[in-house]
Amino acid sequence: MHFPVWFRYHPKNSYSIAALLPLVEADLARQPKDGIMLYSFATAQAKEVYAEVDRARAFGAAQAVYIAGGPHPSALPEEALQHFDFVVIGEGEESLPQLIRALGRGSDPAAVKGIAFKRQGRVLFTGNREPVDLDLYPPFSRILAPIEISRGCPWGCTYCQTPRLFGFCMRHRSIEVIERYARRHKDIRFTSPNALAYGSDGRRPRMEKVEALLLALWEQKKPIYFGTFPSEVRPDFLTEKALELITRYCANKSLSLGGQSGSPTVLCRIGRGHGREEIEAACDLALEFGLTPQVDFIFGLPQESEEEQRQTLDLVRWIVAKKGKVRAHRFTPLPGTPLWGELPAPLAGEVEACLGRLALEGRVTGSWSASKDKTA
Template identity: 60%
Template sequence: MHRVSFRWNPKNRYSIAALRAVLDFGLVRQPVDGIMLYSFASPQARQVYAEVDAANTDTIFIAGGPHPSGCPEEALEHFDYVVVGEGEETLPELVAAISEGRDVSSVKGIAFKERGKVVFTGRRDEADLDRYPPFKPPLYGPIEITRGCPWGCAYCQTPGLFGRHMRHRSVEAICKYDKYYEDKRFVSPNAFAYGSNGITPNYEAVEKLLRSLSGNVYFGTFPSEVRPEFVTARMLELVNAYCANKELHLGGQSGSDRMLRAIHRGHSAADIVIAVERARDAGLTPVVDFIFGLPGEREEDQRLTLELISSIVKEGGKVRAHRFMPLPGTELANARPEPLSPEVDKLLGKLALEKKLTGSWSGRQ
C-alpha cells in the first residue's frame, strides 16, 4: 500500500476537511514518498508546479481543485493524474486503483497521460451532498449547503466544476453538523438560493433551514454571498429573525449594464442599488464585490462602477474590489484584463487608503 499524503495549505483547508471525510491521509508541508495529493486554485498554480517539479521523492502526484479541473492538460505537465471536478467519489477510487495496481482507466472523472496523449475518462455524475460529510473532525470547515449555479457567469469556475444544476444538502444532513459550532457559517454560490433552482427564491426552504439551527447563524456572509435580485424584503425578514450577522455580502461585479450583460450576470446595476438600499434599510451593512479590468471594459464602464462604489461607501456600505483574473474552464479563460484608467486607479487607491475598500483591485498586485 502507498502512503497517502495531502499537501497542507491554509488556502485549501475547506477542500482538505471535506476530502478527509472520504479518504484517510496525512498532512504534510512538502512532497514525501507515496501518493501526494494537491488541491489548488489559479493563484497557487505556479508555486505548486515548481514544488512538484523540484521534488526528489518516489511519489505519484495527483492534482485536483479549480485550476487543474479547468486545465488538466497543463496540470499533467507536472502531475501524474488530475481529478476533474468533484472529488468525493473519484479520489478514493483513484487512490485505491493505484495502490492495488489496477487499471485506472475505469475510474470516471480523471485525466492522465498515456503514450504522450491526454486521456479523460469522462465526467462523473453529480455527487449527492447528503452522502458526503462537509468535514471530518478534527479538521473543520464551514458547512457546504449548495453546489452548482445556473447562471454561467463568463469569469466564474463554479458551473464548470459543479454544473449548472443547483444541488442542496438537506436540512436534516446540515443539522448533523450543527453541534460542532456555536457560530454557523456556510458555503454556497448564493446562500439565498438554498432549496431553489437558483433562479427564484424558495423562502420556505430557507426558513426551514434557519429555524432548525442553533447558536449564532451567519447567513449570506463570507464564505458565501448572495445575488442582488435575491435580496428581497421577505428574505431580509428571515435574516433578521433567525441570524446573527449584521453584514450582507453581495456579488455586484460591475456598475455598467453593458458589462453585466457581457459577462452573463443576469441582473442589472439597478438591481445592485436596490439590494444595497434594502439591506441598509433592514439594518444590515452591505458588502459588495466588484471586478475591474473585465475584458471589453471601457473607461466609461469603469467610471460607472466607480460611481456605484462611491455611492455605496457614502451611505455606509463596504466594497471589495478585485482585478479580473482569467481562470481556466471559464468563457474568459484566454482573455486579457483591460487596464485601469489613471483616474479610476487613483480614486480606487484613495478609497483603499481611507479603508473604505478592500480586495485585489490594484493592477500592481
C-alpha cells in the first residue's frame, strides 16, 4: 500500500529535513495532511507541535500516521507517544526509511531498529542502532543546507543534547564527499559541534586534517565560512596555526566561540573541559588575526550564584570592550541531559540590567530575560 509522505516544514527544522529528504519519497506540508506526517522538533517547539497533532486528530483534519523525530522526541519518546504513533530515536537516516517501508508493506514495525511505538498500551523500544557512516548519506538534496562535516561530541557538557543524541565519538564526512556537495553552494558553510575538531577524536585537534579540507574547498574559488554560525569553535582549539588556516583560506570576518561561562567553577561544574583563560586567549588571538570573536554565554545555569553570574558579566564586558561580540542565552533544561529537570538560577537584577544596556548599544544579542523561567 502506498501512503503519501509529508515532512511538516518549519524554518527551524529545515536542516534535518534537508538531510532526510533525499532518503524518502516525500513532499513538504505546512499543516497535517492525509498519509504519513513526519515531524522533527526541539524542546522549544514541542508544546506547539503536540497541540497541532492533537487538533488534527480531534477534528479529523487528516487521516494520517504521525511520526516524530529530533532532539525532544528522541529524549522523551514516552511523552511523544502520547501524541504520535511512532518515534524515531536519534539518527534517522536508516530508521526512518525502513519504518516508512514497513508501514507501506503492512509488515511489523518492531523489526525496525531505533524506533519506539505503543503496542497493547505499552511502549515498545526496538533497540539501538549503530552510528551511521556519514559518507553513505547526502547532507542535502532538494533543500540546500550547510554541510554537516562532523557529528557527535566527546565532551559531554551537562546542558548539551549533542552527545546524547549523536554519541560521544566524533564522526566526519570525508573531504571527497564534502567537496562534491560544496559544488552546489555559492558560498560554503558548515554545521559541526566544533569545526576545528574536523578529522580528530574531538579532544585533540588535527590541524593537518583541517588544512586538507580547507585547501580542497579553496580550489573551488568560492567564499568559505569556517567556524561561524551554525557551527562554532571550542576556545581551547583556537591556536595560531588554526587562525593562519582560517585567514588564508576562508572569507570569515568573525569566529563563533562557545564560552558558556566566565566562572571557572561553573565551567568545571558543567564539564566544559576548559577554563576562563582559554576563552580570553582565544578572543585575543582572533583579534590579532583580524577576526571578531562572537562568544556564546549561558546565564542562569543551575546552582549558579550571583557572584558566578558577575564573573561571567565581567568577561562579557571585557570581550565587548575589545570590540568582540557576545550572544547571551538563558539556561533552558533539555531532556536527555544531566541538567534536565533542574531549574534555572535566578538572574541577578544588576546582571540583567547591564546585559540590557549592552544590548541597546548593539554589543550583546540573545535572550536572557528571567521571564524565561516561567516556561523552562
